[in-house]
Amino acid sequence: MEGKNRLYVANSWSLQPSAAGRNTFNPIRAIVDTSTAKPNPDYEPILLAAGDPSLYAGFEPSTVALEAIYDSMESKKFNGYKPSHGTVEGRTAVAEFHSTPTHTLTADDVIMTCGCSGAIDLCIRGLADPGDNVLIPSPGFALYCTILKANGIAYKEYQLLPEENWDVDLEQLDSLFDSRTKAVIVNCPSNPCGSVYTTEHKLEILEVAAKHCVPVIADEVYAGLVRLFCCCMPHCMSYDVAVFGRYTQMLNMNPLEQFQLQSLSWCVVAYPKGDVCCDV
DSSP: OHHHHHHHHHSOOOOOOOHHHHHOOOHHHHHHHHOOOOOOTTSOOOOOSSOOGGGSTTOOOOHHHHHHHHHHHHHTSSSSOOOTTOOHHHHHHHHHHHOBTTBOOOGGGEEEEEHHHHHHHHHHHHHOOTTOEEEEEESOOHHHHHHHHHTTOEEEEEEEEGGGTTEEOHHHHHHTOOTTEEEEEEESSOTTTOOOOOHHHHHHHHHHHHHTTOOEEEEOTTHHHHHHHOTTOOOOHHHHHHHOOSOOOEEEEEETTTTTTTTEEEEEEEOOTTTOOOOO
16 A cells, blocks of 8 residues: 555646647636626616627527427437438528529538537638638637637738728738638628628628638628618628639538527538539
């Protein structure tokens, strides 16, 4: 026993976090989770720190969505493990939703993910290696930096112009590309700015990306909310890729029911068939 004790002391533990662990930091969660501010007891607080409309009345899941979930559970046909990228039926439904009159998507173009954050992580790590860089908007969603830093991927910020409804500074964006730029993240509707790009401006962004043969990661998590309140909402960027007559690739991300059932999202790979070979 005495010998065992000596051995145990001699081999002391020294656990160290990985580089990814040391580099992972989400500034939004750091503020929200550690806030000590006390709300005024005379007023009901409105939380502006977390973009989750489901916290308030009026954003409940639709009856159609709930009934579909109930029916699926009661059928007992979907209780086991399914393909990690989603069932054919689910991916086909998403493909049909994103297809256009000139560009038909199939289940093979769709990957189901666990939330839009999971889709963002999947796209970034699928396109970039440590030492590469990705272009992100400023102001922009803090999670982009969190994922990029954790994976040793650099980022460059392109500016959004407040005097022009937070449109992209196209000239400055164009100047950021280099030989190790692997993707451009475009967030529309914008978090945190709330702006919605016109179709013309989205095509201008695609022009810049196509010039450098770099794919666009389109984060459109709030698209459904805008459509809910504005019938003239421009279509998603995957549609713009379909009508864009250049060699352009895009990974489009959307959630089911836009935050109402936010654990299920998808990534759509959209590109002109026959023009570009996408192996990602």
